[in-house]
Amino acid sequence: MKARLSALILSLVLIPLEFLSQAETQEMGLDERINEWFTPISNAWQAIVLFTVPVFGNDIPFVVILLVAGAAFFTIYFSFINVRRFPLAINVVRGKYDDLDHHEADESAQVNIADGDVARTIKDESQEGEVSHFQALATAVSGTVGLGNIAGVALAIALGGPGATFWMIICGLLGMSTKFVECTLGVRYRDVDEHGKVYGGPMYYLSKGLKERGFTGAGKFLAVLFAIL
Structure with a gap:
């Protein structure tokens, strides 16, 4: 009697588990369904962004060429601002010019002056900014430096040898000009x-x-695309 009762209890426990395991194998979870839905989109976008271009017998992703070419253009256009203004950047981060926030604008400057302030930069001078210059730098770096900058360096050296370090340094120096342009545009068109x-x-x-240049539709499309990606 006890053996039959034990067998009955065991069957009542195992049968639901068997049905549950079969259901799990037959029906995908939510994360798997999302992954299955996004995989074709991801593959299509990867094919667009990471398609390669033959350069001197090597296949180089077009996005790398675009980034390096853009950075080189900004560097030349702004007369190597990444080198010329590097000491200024260090001094700004050190807080050397913090006291200038409490001085009036130069009346002789060819800008719009309103009550002793540059019109486009008027602020409540009785209040300090939300963050210091160093905190702003730390925030920008935290959003820029990631796994690719850490593991990517090791992977590049492992695949390309020590010479890859030289080209990473060159690309990094050129990229400083791109970052300068990004930050300048960010301040120029920000909202308060x-x-x-x-x-x-x-x-x-x-x-x-782009709206100022007459490309309102293109600007909105690219802004939404950037926000999504």
């Missing part, structure tokens, strides 16, 4: 609400900057 909170980024300067 009535509480003094700042909103900015590529979505803003893509939409507002």
Whole structure:
């Protein structure tokens, strides 16, 4: 009797588990369904962005050529600002010019002056900014430096040898000009609400900057595309 009772209890436990395991194998979970849905889109986008171009017998992703060419253009266009203004950048981060925020604008400057301030940069001088220059730098670096900058360096050296370090340094120096352009556009086209909170980024300067050039639709499309990607 006890043996039959034990067998009955065991069957009542095992049968639901068997059906559950079969259901799990037959029906995909939510994460798997999302992955299955996005995989074709991801593959298509990867084929567009990472398609290779033969250069001196080597296949180089077009996006790498685009980034390096753009950085080189900005470097030359702004007369090697990444080198010329590097000491200035260090001094700004050190806080050398913090005291200038409490001085009036130069009246002889060829800019719009309103009550002793440059019109486009008027602020409540009785209040300090939300972050210091160093905190702003740390925030920018935290959003830029990631796994690719750490593991990518080791992988590049492992695949390309020590010589890869030289080209990474060159690309990094050129990329400083690209970052200068990004930050300048971000400040130029940022929004400040009535509480003094700042909103900015590529979505803003893509939409507002291209709108000034007469490409309103393209600016909105690129801003939305950047926000999604």
